[in-house]
Amino acid sequence: MDRRHFLARTAAAAVGFAGPFAGVACAGENGGARPVRGYGPLRAVPDLRDGKVRLHLPDGFRYRSFNAVGDTFSDGSPVPGRHDGMAAFPGPRDTAYLVRNHEVNGPVGAFGDKDRAYDRMAGGGTATLQVTRHGEVLSSRPSLTGTMMNCSGGPMPWNAWVTCEETVNGPDVGDDFSGGDNSKLTRKHGYIFEVPLRGAATARPIRSAGRFAHESAAFDPKSGALYLTEDCFGFPSGLYRYLPPESPLKAGRLLDGGRLQMLAVRGSPRADLSAGQRARTAYETRWVDIDDPDPRFTGKPSNEEAVQAVGRQGRAKGAAIFSRLEGAIHHQGTVYFVSTQGGATAPGDKPPSGFGKGRGQVWAYETWSGRLKLAYESPRSSVLDLPDNVTASPRGTLVLCEDGDGANYLRGLTRHGEIFDFCRLAAIEGDPGAEFAGSTFGPGGHTLYVNVQSKAGTSFAIWGPWQRGAF
Secondary structure (H helix, E strand, C coil): CCHHHHHHCCCCCEECCCCCCCCCCCHHHCCCCCCCCCCCCCEEEECCCCCCEEEEECCCCEEEEECCCCCECCCCCECCCCEEEEEEEECCCCCEEEEEEECCCCCCCCCCCHHHCCCCCCCEEEEEEEECCCCCEEEEEEEEEEECCEEEEEEECCCEEEEEEECCCCCCCCCCCCCCCHHHCCCCCCCEEEEECCCCCCCCCCHHHCCCEEEEEEEECCCCEEEEEECCCCCCECEEEEECCCCHHHHCCCCCCCEEEEEEECCECCCECCCCCCCCCEEEEEEEECCCCCCCCCCCCCHHHHHCHHHHHHHHCCECEECCEEEEEEECCEEEEEECCCCCCCCCCCCCCCCCCCCCEEEEEECCCCEEEEEEECCCCCCCCCEEEEEECCCCCEEEEECCCCCCEEEEECCCCCEEEEEEECCCCCCCCCEEEEEEECHHHCEEEEEEECCCCEEEEEECCHHHCCC
């Protein structure tokens, strides 16, 4: 019996599911996608910044790129590369404040004011910008520096951004897969940090939320729990939740000293959810405690050993196995999160490298009932190819940023399981690995802000006739 049929027949796990995506069949069930009601064909559209074509969009949509690599912040310091996760907050007079990650790896030196950096040798962090609805930058500044591999994160309702380090690099760990010299680092990495909307971040890690390859953070205001995804490229990943010692809504910030847990399927210890799933199957879940969320390493373990130290504790207690959990968003009592390489390999598709051989899954976890459901599974790469960051539109449609092997798209996934193409990234000469990241709707839903991570990374503002389609 293969893994997906075993899980589907686990009586204790199969339950009903309410809310959005409740009746959605996986696209992979019959090998095709459902009919879609998107925004129409995509066409080349020039960038209002300089007239170059960087995006393909439906008729009526326009965009402007801004704050690219090599530009300067308001203080004159250079903008770093590898733009990644991002969130938008309301600003005065129809403007938006954007807090944006920079996923820079290696001991390359901190950008901005090194005296305020968490680790003077680490080149990642966040930037905070005030922009108009049409992508005109009014102000910009470094807001957290000296962190590393800041991949994604999540917006908090007390006007803060939680940024996640997707690494466990540090002077106590062997060199990472890219060959970075960890002995040059001055601090341990692999944590989450809070970045307030105004003022500089304290650069204090929330150590009780774990030291692992953090990806995204999604806050549930009703329970006060912070849901965390893990992107462990060559190994199993897990879904976590951090329970702070005091409600962040009451404290006005995220406090250290709480409890870290990992998701498990009731009645199926170490359930492998990374493989292809049957449609409309949901699971009852439970949470297992992580006894040592910030382990002290003896000797100097390899990076591969260190990155699994927290997840192995959860799996020893029965935690579920996913493939590369990346983007996550909380929307109306449900946390939607993406398994980038989850699912079955379609005939004719080349399996991706790393752990997981599918082209992507979207999962939905009801925070109030504890039920988990597969909302969507890619049938093949031409429909959805390695989804990464995710956000929700004002009407509840998900925006999926692709990190695929060919042309990369922004795809829409409606509450009825319809998937459609909204935006295609134009080819960037000499940079075939360019990808979308950090999609977020600005105040009122007028503008979709999104990043492109590439050698010449930049941010975009996109606007147009949203009322014509599902966003």
